[in-house]
Amino acid sequence: MIEMSSPMEVKEAAFQYIDDNREWLSEFHLEIWDYAEPAFREYRSSSAYVRLLRGEGFEVEEGTGGMPTAFMATWGEGRPLLGTYAEYDAVPGHNQKPVPYRAPREGLHPYAAGHTDPHSALGVAALFGVLAAKYVMERFGLRGSLRLFGEPAEKVCGSKPVHAAKGYYDGADAYISYHPGYANYVRGEIQGGTYWSVLFQFECDDPVEWYGLTAVDATPYRRGWHSGGRVPAALDAVCLMYTLTKMSKEAMLPHTAYWTLNEFIMVGGQCTSDNLPPKISQVQYAYRSPTLSMQERITRVLENNARAAAEAAFSEVYERWITKTRVGLPNLVMAEVAYENLKLVGPPRYGEEAKEFAREVQRNLGCEPMSEPFLEYGLTYGGGEAEKPILSPGEMDGLLRRAHPAWVRNMGSDDYVDYTWHAPTVRFFTSRPVLRPLPDGRPYPWWVHVAMGGNPSTIDPCIITAAKTIAATLIDLLLKPEILRKAWSEFDERTDGGVGGSKWVAPLLPRDFEPPIELRWPEYISTPRGEEWWIPTLQNLKEYRRL
Template sequence: MTRSGHSLARTVTAHCALRAEPGAPMTRSDFSAAQNHALDWLDANRALISTWHQTIWSFHEPSWREYCSSQWYVDRLREEGFEVEQGSAGMPTAFCATWSNGDGPVVGGYAEYDAVPGQSQVAEPRRAPRPGTTKHAAGHTDPHSALGMGAFAGFLAAKKAMEAHGITGTLRFFGEPAEKMCGSKPVHAAHGYYDGLDAAISFHPHSFNALTNGCFWDTTSAPYWSRIYTFECDTPETWLDQSRGGAVAHAHATARAPGAIDAVCLMYTNSKMMKESMLPHTGTWTLNEFIPVAGQATADNLAPAYSQIQYSMRAPTLEMCETVFSVLDRNAEHIAAMTHCTWRADWITKTRAGLPNHALAELTFRNFEKLGAPVWGDAAKQFAREGQRNHGIEPMDEPFIDNMMRLTPPQEAEAAFRQQLPAWQFNYAADDYVEYTWHAPTVRLYVARPTLKPDPAGKRYGEWLRHAMNGDPACIDPMWSKAADVISTTILDMMTDRAALERAQQEFRERTGGGVGGSRWVQPQLPSDFQAPVDYRWPEWIDTPRGPEWSVR
């Protein structure tokens, strides 16, 4: 797979001219009539779309429990004339929406809408959970509310332009739940939902100072594998001879089987101690744990019957993931024997490494250059200054990092990546968008989100302030609205510039050794009949006789 890539102009153009007054038409000579139609539709509807974003942000539903958020998208898409399959690939909060204007390219994209447990934050520059919630409830961190809205608005604008200008082709828009678990895209891929795409656009908010407003080049997201281990102590009575319990044999008088709490504790501690022995000390990789269930025996002298621990790994290669989970499987086997338990391991997700596409990165970034970087006004800056004040930091005249309002050409961003990674590593962090990249040429667009300048005295900002800005329209709207502009104009290029699309597809064939199924193509890591892990005890709001409660405290 070539890493050298295509040439790319490194000069960033000036911002496009602003409209003289709200609602006035604007001519953008560098764009086609159809692209100007899409941009004008976005200009006319930004206030409405901002309220849509507030709706998704206010739902703040965690992974696999995004019922209101997904339903909102399904309803809007159907109103816009899309045919929507709800619950696609067996995932209750997923969907696949299709709209066609005749024969032509099939372009895919998606919304994400899951929030993160433990990150509830009101959209104000002070630390406080959302009204009516506990601090342990979910909140949008990346934020996926704005990620989904930027993509959705871009696809709607492209559709409006295709209708108005007679451009034929198909838009396929997916609802992708549980991105924080890299959950849905590997399932959609395994079930064949990305087959037949000619190109795809992946958008994500960004806050890296050296990688603002651009596209990934060579370094893409890494594999993410997650597995849940279940321990059960079904026959505690066989642990010891009950006749040893005295004259009156009783469970309270005999030695208790170690059971499932001991199992999950041993799994946690022993695997943690073995962490440094699992892989060579090179590259960047992480292994994290989550314990959804521990014990199920309250405080009685009974063997804890049931426990679970989830392991999630980000690593640069599939081979590294395989190595670590083989160790974890072996640990589980021995620990089960020690604690008088049975065990099983079930996959939550398995993603591939991302596949770059320079041709689409160039095409997308050219539109970004024409449009210019996002701009934040006084209201956003005042919100940021108040947040600084509430941190005990002297408010700054310009509270946001300088790079938030400039473009970063893909090759410049790539150089920044290379400075922190070993020469052999071309996959970093994790995001399940990588699944699209193995089924069609895919661009990874990123647009800056509000990011504060460091305090000169070294005081750190709490994450809550970043999360608060996600819900404030003045702070977050410039990000998603710029993404919508870039996405809509790029979709229309894909639909009308067949030579550009063919260059992207030719590069895809070269990188995969012939396209889907080629000699260098990597197949989905989950089986085609994989059932999404929706039935585990994931954090969520539940209704009780005491009222609504957050299930994990």
């Protein structure tokens, strides 16, 4: 334990470490950004983290929880054990180069994946926050342990409920959760809501029984005649499921709170358009809401619709869970510590190179470039320009409260919430680059946000602000044991007894849950044509005629 150095001196040393390694930080971020690998298929991204962490002296367990692209990296000895995590999954449909005009990456389908939030920045900020903390622990002789999880598939909330269910989060003293946002703030009482996702697989494995005919029946609609009738089968079952759910969605829950339901057809009959009955089809549903009881209600409707669709289409239906998250548990002690450190670091600042990139975007959209193209402090919740550099937990609660009824205590969704039930956890955001509105009122197209997330001059300030805030918060937790005592006292009170208490919510997935890595998730593949997106690269554009 240090005697002569103050917490501020230790923090300044951590900040200097990040500044001295800024070029390395930026290069590693671009490496992850360029991989742009989607959920459960982040092979190169996770490998890059593992190599780097092992090179820094961390003990790394790969494939945690049965997920090939997950990991757990630990360094140090003794208590406290402090953790955070990296995410690195990209989003299908957002293929874009880091340039100020629309340009997909060459050699890939235009709707391949890209980093939207961007999780590339999230992960690198957490990584360098931990590395900076490790540096000052070695330099000043601080005792404790650091842990960095590699969390794949956040876009489907896929890994954290699995890690939680299998015990990986148990035994820590505190966790820090970070995400790039549109302003600089710390969450207070109002934490993330719950996200569930389930897949329904329809199979029609015995279509000959549809008509109940014998093999010698001479009627023209008997099986084997391409001009005859056929069983509705699995694809029709998915279509019926889709339609039934759209029709019943309005009756599931009242629209007095933020909840959503979305779907994705993962297998669509395998292109059997030769009057042969599709034997397998899959549809995935993902839904988020403020409460677990609302999730259970949606589940009952979906399961009822699946049974009805299967019966009508002469199919069997199987249910396969993808994820179930809890809601977030607040910890105001942790929130206040992170808030003070975010204020100490200050908001991201953009140099002339970043401003010129933004101006070029505006020129390419046919607008007069602005001398100050960025909103200085980003956007507040609801879309207005943030008036303060840093929003406190209480101020953020007030903004979130405006849009929702009083009974709503959780909003949005992100699987970070599963950390919050295993140790005191803070959730904070730093602003990614946000452009001032265009004079004609048009919104900026999606590719602008993706491009700025891959341009060092525009995204590095967001990463560095977050990395310094994480490092400073870790330092406070290492040097001031009273913070952890107070944080755990609050945790125990909110759960009525801590982990296992009467108000504590256990993981929603069983401990023996097998993560859904076998499903047909979008990914990059290698064929005789080379490496490409799972949707083959468009070669003959002239054959596509717009209607």
